[in-house]
Amino acid sequence: MSAIQADYFDGARSVRHPVTLLVNGSRLKLVGQEVDLEYDLGSIRMSRRVADTPRWLYLPGGGACVSGDNAALDRYARESALERRVRQWEAHPAYAVLSVLLIALAVWFLVDRAVPVAADLIAQRIPPAVERDFGRHTLSALDGYILKPSTLDAEDRRALREGFARLLAVSGDKAGPLEFRTSPVIGPNAFALPSGIIVVTDELVDLSDNDDEVLAVLAHELGHVHHRHIMRSILESSATGFIVTTLTGDITSASALAAAAPTVLLQARFSRDNEREADAFAIDLMRRAGIAPVNFANILRNLEAEGEAKHKGGALPGFLSSHPPTPEREALAAGQGSGKAH
Amino acid sequence: MDQPLAAQATGLPPTPAGPRVLRPVFTGNAREYFRIWIVNLFFSLVTLGIYSAWAKVRKKKYFYGSTTLDGDSFDYLGSPKAILKGRIVAAAVVIIYGFASQLYPGSQAVFLVIGFFILPWLISRALAFNARNSAWRGLRFDFTANAKTTAKFYLPRILLLLVSLGLFYPRFAARQREFTLNHHAYGTSGLHCELSVRQFYGIYILAGLMVGGIGAVLGVLMGMGAGRLFELPEAVAGWAFILVALPGYAAYGMAYAYIQSRAGNAMWNSARVNGMRFESTLGAWRLGWLYVGNVVAAALSLGLLIPWGVTRVLRYRLEHFAVIIDEEVVHEASPALARVDAAGQELGDFFNVDFGL
Numbered sequence: 100m101s102a103i104q105a106d107y108f109d110g111a112r113s114v115r116h117p118v119t120l121l122v123n124g125s126r127l128k129l130v131g132q133e134v135d136l137e138y139d140l141g142s143i144r145m146s147r148r149v150a151d152t153p154r155w156l157y158l159p160g161g162g163a164c165v166s167g168d169n170a171a172l173d174r175y176a177r178e179s180a181l182e183r184r185v186r187q188w189e190a191h192p193a194y195a196v197l198s199v200l201l202i203a204l205a206v207w208f209l210v211d212r213a214v215p216v217a218a219d220l221i222a223q224r225i226p227p228a229v230e231r232d233f234g235r236h237t238l239s240a241l242d243g244y245i246l247k248p249s250t251l252d253a254e255d256r257r258a259l260r261e262g263f264a265r266l267l268a269v270s271g272d273k274a275g276p277l278e279f280r281t282s283p284v285i286g287p288n289a290f291a292l293p294s295g296i297i298v299v300t301d302e303l304v305d306l307s308d309n310d311d312e313v314l315a316v317l318a319h320e321l322g323h324v325h326h327r328h329i330m331r332s333i334l335e336s337s338a339t340g341f342i343v344t345t346l347t348g349d350i351t352s353a354s355a356l357a358a359a360a361p362t363v364l365l366q367a368r369f370s371r372d373n374e375r376e377a378d379a380f381a382i383d384l385m386r387r388a389g390i391a392p393v394n395f396a397n398i399l400r401n402l403e404a405e406g407e408a409k410h411k412g413g414a415l416p417g418f419l420s421s422h423p424p425t426p427e428r429e430a431l432a433a434g435q436g437s438g439k440a441h
Numbered sequence: 442m443d444q445p446l447a448a449q450a451t452g453l454p455p456t457p458a459g460p461r462v463l464r465p466v467f468t469g470n471a472r473e474y475f476r477i478w479i480v481n482l483f484f485s486l487v488t489l490g491i492y493s494a495w496a497k498v499r500k501k502k503y504f505y506g507s508t509t510l511d512g513d514s515f516d517y518l519g520s521p522k523a524i525l526k527g528r529i530v531a532a533a534v535v536i537i538y539g540f541a542s543q544l545y546p547g548s549q550a551v552f553l554v555i556g557f558f559i560l561p562w563l564i565s566r567a568l569a570f571n572a573r574n575s576a577w578r579g580l581r582f583d584f585t586a587n588a589k590t591t592a593k594f595y596l597p598r599i600l601l602l603l604v605s606l607g608l609f610y611p612r613f614a615a616r617q618r619e620f621t622l623n624h625h626a627y628g629t630s631g632l633h634c635e636l637s638v639r640q641f642y643g644i645y646i647l648a649g650l651m652v653g654g655i656g657a658v659l660g661v662l663m664g665m666g667a668g669r670l671f672e673l674p675e676a677v678a679g680w681a682f683i684l685v686a687l688p689g690y691a692a693y694g695m696a697y698a699y700i701q702s703r704a705g706n707a708m709w710n711s712a713r714v715n716g717m718r719f720e721s722t723l724g725a726w727r728l729g730w731l732y733v734g735n736v737v738a739a740a741l742s743l744g745l746l747i748p749w750g751v752t753r754v755l756r757y758r759l760e761h762f763a764v765i766i767d768e769e770v771v772h773e774a775s776p777a778l779a780r781v782d783a784a785g786q787e788l789g790d791f792f793n794v795d796f797g798l
Contacts, residue, residue: 106513108579113628113772115513115578146516149499150473152506153514161774163579165514181484181492185499188480195476198483199745205486236545337539341490341532 103171107134110161120156120164122175127156129164136162145176148186209342218334222327227294230330234294238278241298249279249301259304262314263297266321269388274324277317287405289313291320293329306401315395318384322377332373378431396432399425461766462720465759467752469507475748477503494525504755510577510764518581519574557599561592572625573778583775585631586624594620615641618708628772630715634708644703648696655692659685691733698729709762716770720763731757 103120107129118131127143129136138158146155154172156164166172178186188194238246249256256279263277274295282288287303297320299313307313323329382392403425481496498521505515541548565588572584586594598613615636625632663685702723709721735750 110579111774113578113580146502147499149502149506150469150477152469152503155516163516165516185480185484189477192472192476195479198479202479202483202486205483209486337536342486 101171101174103166103168105129105156105164105166105168107131107136107164108162110163118164120166140175145172147178147182148173148176150189206342210339214335214338214342215331218331218338219327221334222330225330230294234292234296237292238296238298242280245284246280246282246298249281251279251301251304255304258310259299259313259317262310263317266314266318266384266388270321270325270384272321272325274321287402289316289320291323291329295324297321297324306405307398308401309394311390311394312398312401314388314390315381315385315392315398318381318388318390319377319395321384322380323373325380326373326376328373328377378428382432392432396429399428399432460718461769463511463764463766465508465510465762465764467508467756467759469503469752471749471752474500474503474752475745478748479745490528491525494521494528497521497524505575508759513578516576517574518576519570523570557596558592560599561595562588564595565591568621568624577627578772580628580772580774581778583626583628583778584624585626586620590624611641611645612638614645614704618704622708622712626775627714628774629776630770630772632712632714634712636707636711640707641704644700644707648700651696651699652692656689659689690736694733694736695726695729698732699725702728715772716766716768718765718767720765722761723758724761727757728754 101122103122105118105120107116107118108114109116116131116134118129118134121128121130122140125140127138127140129138136158142159144157146157148154148169151167151169153165153167154169156166158164188198259279260277263275267274272295274291274297276296278296278298279301280298281301285300287300287306289297289299289303291297297317299317303316304313378395381395385392385395477499481492481499485491485493485496498517498519501517501519505517508515538552542552565584565586568586569584572582575582594616598609598616602609602613615638619634619636622632622634702725706721706723709719712719731750731754735746735754738746738750
């Protein structure tokens with residue numbers, strides 16, 4: 100028999116009754132000035148222990164007892180294995196330090212290893228019909244928004260389409276169609292949409308010195324299609340959003356998640372790793388298709404010169420940029436690529 | 442046993458010796474909360490977020506259990522399973538929205554309209570879940586406005602706000618606080634407050650001037666320095682840009698704290714409930730420095746100082762809050778809640794919605 104000091108509340112009125120809890124076998128007695136109650140221990144639910152905060156016994160009929168005598172109450176606590184582990188870890192500073200290290204490790208593992216693999220697996224299983232819908236709707240959304248019909252003459256288009264078909268024949272990828280548009284907003288640019296639609300702007304064609312330079316950019320975009328970067332990026336940024344949500348413990352930050360997928364598509368902001376992968380693919384494809392890789396370096400230099408002229412050297416600092424530094428990419432095109440670019 | 446308690450136990454009023462001022466006491470500390478926070482974060486992460494509902498309950502239980510008023514601590518009764526259900530539904534909606542708005546760009550408008558009509562229901566569910574799962578002295582709090590009442594309050598006002606381009610926002614903020622507080626109850630003892638719309642206009646205009654003024658100064662500075670900025674090396678220019686933007690965020694944080702403290706003080710100082718009044722003396726500058734300091738500390742410590750920030754804000758808020766008892770009253774449980782309880786259902790049965798109000 101053990102006695103535990105506690106307070107009793109009947110659940111109907113906000114009045115505290117100091118009581119003594121007496122446990123006798125499977126029976127619990129509450130004894131106080133105006134209280135004399137008895138319950139079966141099995142009919143009582145006890146709140147889980149959190150640090151050394153007072154613990155509650157919820158009694159049948161709506162009453163409740165609270166006691167700060169955690170040492171005594173621990174003897175009657177029922178908890179699952181996970182609950183016990185969490186409570187024990189919470190009690191020791193060493194486990195807090197361990198948790199910090201394990202969280203860092205888990206975040207690294209999830210973001211760097213698990214998420215890309217999972218995204219790749221899911222991207223491969225997305226039905227082509229769904230992806231086609233996805234791509235078409237995105238293009239029509241962009242058409243009403245930042246893209247306008249191309250003003251290239253038919254001869255230029257035919258030449259580029261033929262070059263593009265040659266690249267496709269060599270690479271063996273299912274991609275296209277090649278879409279021509281003009282856009283003052285995004286300027287000289289090309290980007291891939293889900294299902295392999297590739298959009299190239301008149302501004303890019305105008306900037307290039309010859310068709311092979313445009314084909315170099317198209318080869319790069321084919322790299323994104325080949326490696327399924329578009330769907331993967333959407334999935335990856337969604338998964339990363341989930342991890343951030345879990346870390347910040349706040350579902351409201353999930354609103355950032357809703358914005359993730361459109362942002363990725365609209366700005367074609369793939370990770371620098373994806374760009375390196377697409378660069379390497381482009382160089383390899385150009386060699387096989389008989390286009391000199393130097394064209395890729397030339398168009399990159401032209402794009403950078405154009406960017407500098409526009410922003411007076413105000414390019415984004417490296418840590419905010421989504422693409423690898425241009426000198427690195429030019430070196431790759433010149434055949435001096437580092438081992439990092441696969 | 443001290444005198445007021447004896448009076449409560451017998452249900453008789455105490456010897457009238459003027460109002461009794463009760464201050465909540467927080468007995469927790471940042472070290473202890475850090476351990477709870479980090480361990481629960483780890484388990485949330487390795488269970489891919491599923492455990493986060495249990496983690497939320499443990500954290501709330503810690504804060505409630507560490508806060509005592511008149512010698513009795515608070516109790517949080519929320520069910521992790523109800524919270525988990527709510528989170529799963531919320532996540533599903535977000536994913537569907539994300540993909541649907543990509544596949545069918547027109548669907549965003551549909552989501553917006555549906556969201557507009559669901560919003561009042563979400564608000565009433567969230568407030569009711571939180572109130573009904575909070576208890577003191579064995580009595581649950583309550584939020585008494587159902588979805589219909591909440592819709593009648595919110596929908597016309599949101600439309601008016603949109604039409605007026607937000608000009609009526611201070612009036613809306615005052616009425617919203619009134620609506621929320623006036624539908625809260627401790628047991629059957631309902632709270633009541635009346636707020637001055639004029640005062641709220643004053644608060645919001647001053648906050649707007651704070652942000653606008655500092656924004657204008659920064660804008661001029663950036664305009665003057667913009668040319669120079671581009672002459673700097675790339676990496677340096679990026680950091681310089683961020684350094685200039687920081688005071689802007691700080692101004693925003695201070696304005697937010699100013700609104701929180703002034704509006705909160707106005708609400709609590711006019712609030713009444715069955716024999717009780719309240720006193721709130723939050724300082725705008727002090728709260729603002731706490732917020733800004735917390736963000737800086739969290740950023741510099743990669744988030745590790747978040748628990749320290751949370752506990753010091755809570756401590757500050759509790760230290761500047763008081764319950765004034767004019768008349769000793771025994772509060773009674775709401776029969777409606779007791780019925781739900783007896784039926785063995787979870788209160789806030791459907792699911793909980795986390796909602797930053």
